[in-house]
Amino acid sequence: MGKKKALLLVPVFMAGALVGVVQNEDQKTYVVHDSSFITPVIPAVKSEIKLNVPRIGQYPELPRGCEVTSLAMLLQYSGVSVDKMRLAKEVKKTTEPYVNKDGAVSYxxxxxxxxxxIYSLNNMGYGVYHKPIAMLAENYTPGRILDLTGAPFSQVLSSLQDNKPVWIITNVTYDVLPDSEFRTWQTPQGIVKITWKEHSVLITGYDKEYVYFNDPLLKKERAPRDKFIAAWEQMGSQAITYSD
Structure with missing residues (x-):
């Protein structure tokens, strides 16, 4: 009997569960889901992909609702009938008040x-990151949501190659922000670093020069690939998609 090939395990969090990205001796890569099964990761080999995903704007109803609006586009493309307003109502909310005491912020x-x-710029607010969005999406597509946060951008490209758009967190410039654009505040879960330029879009394609996306602000449709990736990585490489 031949020698069993080893798998190298790299921990990754997906939809709240610790799974892994593994690679065998043939250099083939797989994703482990909840430690119960594995699926192959197909390298992104196509030089250009552009998915036709209908655009949804966050305004005027949701001036801070870029994240749920991008999620609405993702879910609708996957076949789920749900709108941004329902998602805005259902997304988990924090309850900690905004407190600024001599420049020390807690929130x-x-x-x-x-x-x-989420509904008005007249009151204090910020946004939401990948974990609550993945939890919300899971309610509509149980067992299908893949939280790719922390994975390399090649995983995003592989999802697009499989005709799956990808929800991400970035910033409104689609480029790396200077340190001066970031603030820190204290939360019950510890210190978090934020920028008021935080934004969410749905990636719908790529080519050699650009990444293409549906922007809930309905302003831009593409950004230079290297700058876009760097901005995404600066915001924690947050990404969510779905499987068949």
């Missing part, structure tokens, strides 16, 4: 829920 953590007012 909610965006990976615990939506922070602040």
């Amino acid at each position: 909610g953590h965006p990976n615990e829920g939506f922070v602040g007012d």
Whole structure:
């Protein structure tokens, strides 16, 4: 009997569960889901992909609702009939008030829920990160949501190659921000670093020069590939898609 080939395990969090990205001796890569089964990761070999995903704008109803609006586009493309307003109502919210005491800020953590007012810019607010969005999406597509946060951008490209758009967190410039654009505040879960330029879009394609996306602000449709990836990585490489 031949010698069993080893698998190298790299821990990755997907939809709240610790799974892994593994690679065998043939250099083939797989994703482990909840330690119960594995699926192959197909390298992104196509030089250009552009998915036709209908655009949805966050305004005027959701001036801070870029994350749930991008999620609505993702879910609708997957075959789920749900709109941005329902998702805005259902996304988990934080309850910690905004407190600024002599410049020391305390507030909610965006990976615990939506922070602040999603419906109006007249009140304090920020946004939400991948964990609450993945939890919300899981309610509509049980067992199909893949949280790719922390994975390399090649995983995003592989999803697009499989005709699956990808929800991500970036910033409104689609480029790396200077340190001066970031703030820190204290939360019950610890210190979090944020930028008021935080934004969410749905990636719908790529070519050699650009990444293409549906922007809930309905302003841009593409950004230079290297700059876009760097901005995404600066915001924690947050990404969510779905499987068949």
